[in-house]
Amino acid sequence: MAESESGADKSEEPTEKRLRESREKGQVARSRELSTLAVTLGGFGGLLVFGGSMGTAMLDIMRGNFSLSREVIMDKESMALWLAASGQHALESILPLLLVLMAMSVLGPISLGGWLFSTESMAPKFSRMNPLAGLKRMFSTQSLVELLKALGKFLLILIVGISVLHAKEQDLLAMAQEPIETAIMHACVVVGWSSFWMACGLILIAAIDVPFQLWTSKQKLMMTKQEVRDEYKDSDGKPEVKQRIRQLQRQMAQQRMMQAVPEADVVITNPTHFAVALKYDPQKGHAPVLLAKGGDFVALKIREIANEHQVMVLESPALARAVYYSTELDEEIPAGLYLAIAQVLAYVYQLRQYQSGKGKRPPPLADLPIPPDLRRDE
Structure with a gap:
């Protein structure tokens, strides 16, 4: 040998x-x-x-x-x-x-x-x-x-x-x-x-x-x-190098995600554990798109950026969890959440009209219709 x-x-x-x-x-x-x-x-x-x-x-x-x-x-x-x-x-x-x-x-x-x-x-x-x-x-x-x-x-x-x-x-x-x-x-x-x-x-x-x-x-x-x-x-790459690359990739993706938060129409929170930022553009798609999502510290950062740029922040724990677990970044929300998100966007529009003195104050959001298969408990 x-x-x-x-x-x-x-x-x-x-x-x-x-x-x-x-x-x-x-x-x-x-x-x-x-x-x-x-x-x-x-x-x-x-x-x-x-x-x-x-x-x-x-x-x-x-x-x-x-x-x-x-x-x-x-x-x-x-x-x-x-x-x-x-x-x-x-x-x-x-x-x-x-x-x-x-x-x-x-x-x-x-x-x-x-x-x-x-x-x-x-x-x-x-x-x-x-x-x-x-x-x-x-x-x-x-x-x-x-x-x-x-x-x-x-x-x-x-x-x-x-x-x-x-x-x-x-x-x-x-x-x-x-x-x-x-x-x-x-x-x-x-x-x-x-x-x-x-x-x-x-x-x-x-x-x-x-x-x-x-x-x-x-x-x-x-x-x-x-x-x-x-x-x-x-x-294949050394494990420590690959881990560092993945870490940098996550940081870059998170940075891009945070840069998209000011463009959102609404941020829905859990209120502390989860936060999702949604934007609806009828000219680009048929359903709202998820711009950012995160939990705990990331969720807090999303809320802070939303408040800095005067993006509407609403608390809806069930809907926030459903969107967080069912939708990936830059994807449209599933069809089962269309009605619930539509009610949220309508409420945001009415609230903005009221704040600008052009309408009445909308009533608080009632229980939103979320299909059982999309619901997630804490």
Whole structure:
């Protein structure tokens, strides 16, 4: 089990955030052996496929260059043109093989870990210039594994090579008796198949290295329990920070609520425990809207602001509790309270008319009609 620098066991699977960050840094599982296998198999496989045409092209180039006339040889311009034509012919013959090699050089690395471009991994790391760190890497487990892989590849390729040479012994001896053109074609076939089988020997090395690289990469990303807890705190927010944010949000919401109290038509109180501020604007809605509500200290503050701005304050405990518990800020009151609120607003209008000397004093409010499902006891 892996251990962190502090000595704690890294027993937890890497989180999505840890995996994403490691990928952004270019830290993904890669296998050199898989890349080498892809390039060698692609190269020697391409040699088997295109070897015949390549051999024929080379024979044509050799035949043409060894049969030049004296006039051409002595003419510098003609020799330059002949050289350019020979080079173009050679390039065209090996171009398919080069394209296969280029494709395999790309497909090999991305087959494990996928396509990845990270500028951070390309940045120079001066820590690698530390001689002590270099010695530590030289005698690390990873270096030992690389050494064993190198010895394994050498022995495996040696065994396969000897086996292939033994199997192709008669073909190699027969080339000495063949015409030059036939011998060249025969040699291309022998070299191509021999190289291909030796490259196939790397499959065993890659089959061992790929799981090892995946395991090593995962072990590097393993996390301790404390790291997992810290990461969840950072992603979800520390409890004390979240509590402070909620506190500030409540303060801001309460401040906005208090700023809306002067716009209210009436404030209904309990009289001390609850206070609700209502406003009716027929042009914006069909029912009165709750501008502010609160209990105890907040209720007292609402009443104080209402008195400062000459907003009518009425005592109706049952109605105040019903509105407080049934309606949220900036919402219209429920339909069950329409009639009761309408009577309150009518009373406020009549009282204001009386105070301005334009009407009679309205009678006190009687029991307001509040549906049983909206009533709340103390």
